[in-house]
Amino acid sequence: MTTNQTNTQIVATIGPSSKEVSTLIAMFEAGLSIARLNFSWGTRDEHRTYVAAIQMAAGQANVSAPIIQDLSGPRVQTGAGHTLDSDMTVITDKDICDIQALADLNIEYVALSFVKDVDDIAQLRRHLADARSTSKVIAKIERPEALQNLDDIIAAADGIMIARGDLGDAVPYATLPFIKKDILRRCNAANTPAIVATDMLSSMVDHDKPSRADVSDIAHAVLDGASATMLSNETATGAHPVKAVEVMRTVVDEAGRHTKCSVNYF
16 A cells, blocks of 8 residues: 655544545645544544545645545543443444445555454454455454453454553553554564554643653654554644644654654554
C-alpha cells in the first residue's frame, strides 16, 4: 500500500470536526496517512458520507487514503464513556450490520474490538467474506486475554492496534507503557504493522498547542517501533483537527530521525 510519508504513518479519526472536504484536504496536506471511522458513534449514513468526503479529498490532494472501519464491539456507551459487556460476543449483531452496510465501499481495513484470540479473527474474516468485503483485519489489543494469546493474534491479523484506553483499564496502569513496548517489539519481529492509539495528543482537543507530555508520548511510540500513531477526539470532535495532524507529523518525523527501527506500513 502506498503512503503519503516515508516515516511513521498518522491515523486520524473522522467526525463532525473533520468531515468537510476542505478540512480533509488540509489534513492530508499536513501529513494524514489513514482515515479512521469510529463506529461507536454516528450513524451508518453519516459514515458513508465521511467515506465519500475522504475519497474526494484524497483525490484532490493526490494522495492515497486507506480507511479503517473500527467496529464498536461488545461495549455499552455510558455518556462520554463506555463499559465492556463481557456477556456479549466479541462480534455483535451491530458489528455485522455495520460491516454489511459499508461492504460495497471497499474499505481497506476493519478493526475488531476486544479481541480475545485467533478464533475471533477467523469469525470476522467469515463475516467479511459473507458480505463480499475484501477488507483486511486489524486486531485491537485491549483485554488481558489478548495479551495471553498475543503472538497467535499477531500472526493471524493483518495489523494490530494497541488501544491503550480500554487496555489501560484492564491492566495495572504503571505496566501499560511496558506492555505497549512489548507488543511493538513482537509486532516488529513478526513484520506486522502496529498502531499506538488513545490520548496521544489529548492536550489539543481544545488547545492549538501540545503538552510536553503528549509530545514525549508520541516520540516514544515512534522510538519503540510504532508503524502508526492515532488521533481520536483530537480530529473527530476537537477544535483543531488540521493543527493536530500537523503537530503529530512534526513530532513523528523528528522522532524518526532518532531511531533505526524499520517501519512496517499499513
